Amino acid sequence: MLEVKSPPIPAAGLSIADAARRTGVSAHTLRYYERAGLVVTRVDRTAGGRRRYRKLDLDWITVCTRLRATGMPIKTIREYAELVAAGRGNEQDRLALMEAHRAEVLAKLAELQENLQLIDHKIDVYRGRLEAGDADRLWAPRG
Numbered sequence: 796m797l798e799v800k801s802p803p804i805p806a807a808g809l810s811i812a813d814a815a816r817r818t819g820v821s822a823h824t825l826r827y828y829e830r831a832g833l834v835v836t837r838v839d840r841t842a843g844g845r846r847r848y849r850k851l852d853l854d855w856i857t858v859c860t861r862l863r864a865t866g867m868p869i870k871t872i873r874e875y876a877e878l879v880a881a882g883r884g885n886e887q888d889r890l891a892l893m894e895a896h897r898a899e900v901l902a903k904l905a906e907l908q909e910n911l912q913l914i915d916h917k918i919d920v921y922r923g924r925l926e927a928g929d930a931d932r933l934w935a936p937r938g
Contacts, residue, residue: 808839808847818856825856832873833859835880865900 801817815822825846828834835855839847848856855876862872875892878885924930 804848804850804853808849809853811846811848814846814848814853814856817853818860820856820860828856828859831869833869833876835876862896865896866903867896871896 809817811822811825815825818825820828825848829838829846834852836849836851838852839849841847859872859876862875863869871892875889878889878892921930921933924933
């Protein structure tokens with residue numbers, strides 16, 4: 796897959812609109828992540844109070860969105876963010892949290908794989924019946 800390089804982030808940081816474009820989440824979501832305690836650093840502000848996002852902020856938001864996309868609850872992401880923000884000394888706790896989530900993701904993947912097998916079977920049945928010319932004999936509920 797071809798990776799498109801984003802332009803470097805200016806020293807002054809990015810506006811919330813630019814940060815939203817870079818991370819693929821809405822400005823509303825960025826504000827929510829901050830309010831919900833999911834951001835590990837304090838987001839800089841301009842003299843006028845507007846948020847300015849640095850590379851570290853964007854990298855962390857990407858971590859949050861990927862954890863969320865894999866089904867991690869906001870509460871658990873907040874717990875992870877608090878551990879990271881607390882600094883050194885809790886690495887074992889962070890590892891345990893990630894290992895537990897990994898196990899959950901693997902279980903979901905296994906379930907999806909099982910469901911995909913059923914879908915593939917149904918596709919094979921329909922293709923076979925269509926090729927044989929007797930697809931009209933497939934079961935259909937009668938009301």
